[in-house]
Amino acid sequence: MSQPFRTPYPGYDVLDKWDSPSFDDQTREVLRARRDPPPRRFLDPNQFALLEALCAVVIPQRRPEPVPIAPFIDAALHAGRGTGTRFATMPPERDAWLRGLEAIDAEARAAFDGRGFCELVRPKQARLLRSIDRGDCRAPEAWQEMPPQKFFRALLLKQIVQIYYSAPAAMSEIGYGGPASPRGYVRLKVGQIDPWEAPFGTWEDQA
Amino acid sequence: MTQDAPRNDRPRAVNGHAPDVFKREGQVPMREYPKNAPVDFVIVGAGCGGSVLAAKLAEAGMSVVLFDAGPFFQPRRDFASDEREQEKLYWLDPRISDGDDPIELGANNSGRAVGGSSVHFQMVSLRFRPEWFKARSKLGYGRDWPVDWREMWRYYDEVEEALKISGPIRYPWGPDRGRYPYREHEVNEAGLVLARGAEALGVDWAPTPLCTVSAPSGKSPPCAYRGMCKIGCSINAKQSMPITYVPRAIKAGAEVRDLAMVGRIETGADGRATGVSYYRDGKWRFQKAENVVAAGYSIETPRLLLNSSTAQHPQGLGNADGLVGRNLMVHANDAVWGEFDEEIRWYKGPPSMATCEHWNYADDDPSKNFDGGYSFMSQGPLPGDFAGTLTSSTGMFGDDLLEAMGRYNRMAGLKMVGESMPQVDNRVTLADETDELGLPRAKVTHSFCDNDRRLQGHGRKFMSRMMRAAGGKNLFETQSTAHLMGGCPMGDDPETSVTDDMGRVWNVDNLWICDGSLMPTGGGVNPAMTILANAARIADRIIDARFD
Numbered sequence: 239m240s241q242p243f244r245t246p247y248p249g250y251d252v253l254d255k256w257d258s259p260s261f262d263d264q265t266r267e268v269l270r271a272r273r274d275p276p277p278r279r280f281l282d283p284n285q286f287a288l289l290e291a292l293c294a295v296v297i298p299q300r301r302p303e304p305v306p307i308a309p310f311i312d313a314a315l316h317a318g319r320g321t322g323t324r325f326a327t328m329p330p331e332r333d334a335w336l337r338g339l340e341a342i343d344a345e346a347r348a349a350f351d352g353r354g355f356c357e358l359v360r361p362k363q364a365r366l367l368r369s370i371d372r373g374d375c376r377a378p379e380a381w382q383e384m385p386p387q388k389f390f391r392a393l394l395l396k397q398i399v400q401i402y403y404s405a406p407a408a409m410s411e412i413g414y415g416g417p418a419s420p421r422g423y424v425r426l427k428v429g430q431i432d433p434w435e436a437p438f439g440t441w442e443d444q445a
Numbered sequence: 446m447t448q449d450a451p452r453n454d455r456p457r458a459v460n461g462h463a464p465d466v467f468k469r470e471g472q473v474p475m476r477e478y479p480k481n482a483p484v485d486f487v488i489v490g491a492g493c494g495g496s497v498l499a500a501k502l503a504e505a506g507m508s509v510v511l512f513d514a515g516p517f518f519q520p521r522r523d524f525a526s527d528e529r530e531q532e533k534l535y536w537l538d539p540r541i542s543d544g545d546d547p548i549e550l551g552a553n554n555s556g557r558a559v560g561g562s563s564v565h566f567q568m569v570s571l572r573f574r575p576e577w578f579k580a581r582s583k584l585g586y587g588r589d590w591p592v593d594w595r596e597m598w599r600y601y602d603e604v605e606e607a608l609k610i611s612g613p614i615r616y617p618w619g620p621d622r623g624r625y626p627y628r629e630h631e632v633n634e635a636g637l638v639l640a641r642g643a644e645a646l647g648v649d650w651a652p653t654p655l656c657t658v659s660a661p662s663g664k665s666p667p668c669a670y671r672g673m674c675k676i677g678c679s680i681n682a683k684q685s686m687p688i689t690y691v692p693r694a695i696k697a698g699a700e701v702r703d704l705a706m707v708g709r710i711e712t713g714a715d716g717r718a719t720g721v722s723y724y725r726d727g728k729w730r731f732q733k734a735e736n737v738v739a740a741g742y743s744i745e746t747p748r749l750l751l752n753s754s755t756a757q758h759p760q761g762l763g764n765a766d767g768l769v770g771r772n773l774m775v776h777a778n779d780a781v782w783g784e785f786d787e788e789i790r791w792y793k794g795p796p797s798m799a800t801c802e803h804w805n806y807a808d809d810d811p812s813k814n815f816d817g818g819y820s821f822m823s824q825g826p827l828p829g830d831f832a833g834t835l836t837s838s839t840g841m842f843g844d845d846l847l848e849a850m851g852r853y854n855r856m857a858g859l860k861m862v863g864e865s866m867p868q869v870d871n872r873v874t875l876a877d878e879t880d881e882l883g884l885p886r887a888k889v890t891h892s893f894c895d896n897d898r899r900l901q902g903h904g905r906k907f908m909s910r911m912m913r914a915a916g917g918k919n920l921f922e923t924q925s926t927a928h929l930m931g932g933c934p935m936g937d938d939p940e941t942s943v944t945d946d947m948g949r950v951w952n953v954d955n956l957w958i959c960d961g962s963l964m965p966t967g968g969g970v971n972p973a974m975t976i977l978a979n980a981a982r983i984a985d986r987i988i989d990a991r992f993d
Contacts, residue, residue: 322551
């Protein structure tokens, strides 16, 4: 069991640069529009709750206002927007998500005395996901021949983390410079940072 | 995952105007051609092949209509500093990816915009090694090009000048070449990691020749080192097609039709092309043409030829011998990542500022256990991109993932561009299912061969040694692919190739191909400059043939 993550950049917030030349109008417009997550329209309430629980295991957020992730996955599924790739071993994206969510719940029920994924405590949820990633499945029929690891890594994990790490809160947490247009960066070498970047971070292995 | 709201759904190159790419708002005048009178050339695809061809043919006085399935973007208005919003630059309509080693499409290689993948390419501008043009005769593998390397090298000069490539004064590998038009960029720390490692191992390295200007050029400001090249350059420092060859084409009288998906090349009773059927602004239309050029890259070009079958061409155009779509190649894009004590901050500057082509030229090295070659470059992925790489290759999540991403600023990486062998069974075919327009979706089948795997293994091992030599710790490796090449190779023999040496489809004398699908071998470098140079060459061949 890993320790809760602590950011190496406490106090840094890319949004502090909002009114600076690091942000252009089109970026401000996109981020502003994203403040209000789209309403749930594709998944049913139970499926959506399961997706939210999965997002919380994949990206544990200990902040007062967690970055919303599930609504954006639901919105893309509603709009039928994909990634450009459908692996031949996978059904179309919407079917893959519906089947995958159902299968994860079935795995939970098979492994934990009939309890669904949302009813499990966080460590048990994480353990279940790790066994799915290993292909160690107890409800193989629920996957209907969809490869569990492919669904888990190529769709579920990837989409959740890509949404999270494009959020300003996540950028701040890892010390990323954030939006940079029209102003970019000047100091490119080690030991150099521009005044509009995060100050140097601190890590436990360097403490 | 894609942008959150649909945008850019109406054509913008309309009513005698095209967007002015150098401004947030505003337009430039553009000529328009009637649909029922034949234009000299219809070109399908405004990427590196089609844009160069359109500009040069229009400048030679020909009437040209340049189609693209994607929008005509105005970078200063449409390119946000946001990874999700900018997914609109990729071809996100599903293709089916099959085979033992199915490749990832979309963001990985396919553009959908006026400018094609040049809008989101990472600007690495390398030349083919001369021997690769005769890989079979000189190096004993792959296929020969029907073109002499010296001719191609003259066209590299031409396109490097047109795009003001910024590169080093002395390039360590290959035959002597002139100076790059613009001086090299200052190398960022991620690039210096490669430099340090190369020096420790005793191999050469170079600042990467890049397709973004190091000083002002025309209406382009110099590169601001934003590091968001893969999601589109919002300041126009990148010399992509929509700010270079496309404006040239429009100025010379070509018409661009954006958001126009060409579904079929139509042919007449004599078997020759008569024009194209395309879907734009809500309905199917037809443009008459004397000549048709397919320039949609290695998936859409074969898809279009295959989908244009008639009683006279029952297997599709140019496909009497079943070759269309075969010999598709990708580059192995394996990478080695490591952590450093200091903050590298690899997000600053273009993603790949230093390169090593050692293994493209070291034929006699005793450790070399593969045919072909590879180059590799320093890396600087954006957070979402890197998080996707981490999770899809390790399955990591939760606090472990947050912790690993927490080291983002201390990471560096080396990623290879590894040559893969042309194989007939790596191919594009039409799937049974259709897209929203009723066109059969493309199915892409891809498997690596043993040689490909040996090359990848060698590359990962060598990059790991270099990463350790540079001070990297806790290394991990990832596997991926990048770039598409081949699918409709050109050649001297109609029985083994789809077109002749000028891209003319065997047996349909007014049908042409001009894009990366013509490449018979892939080489171990990013293909953009080779596609551009080949397009510039084909343009001159067409112009000479008409006006001699």
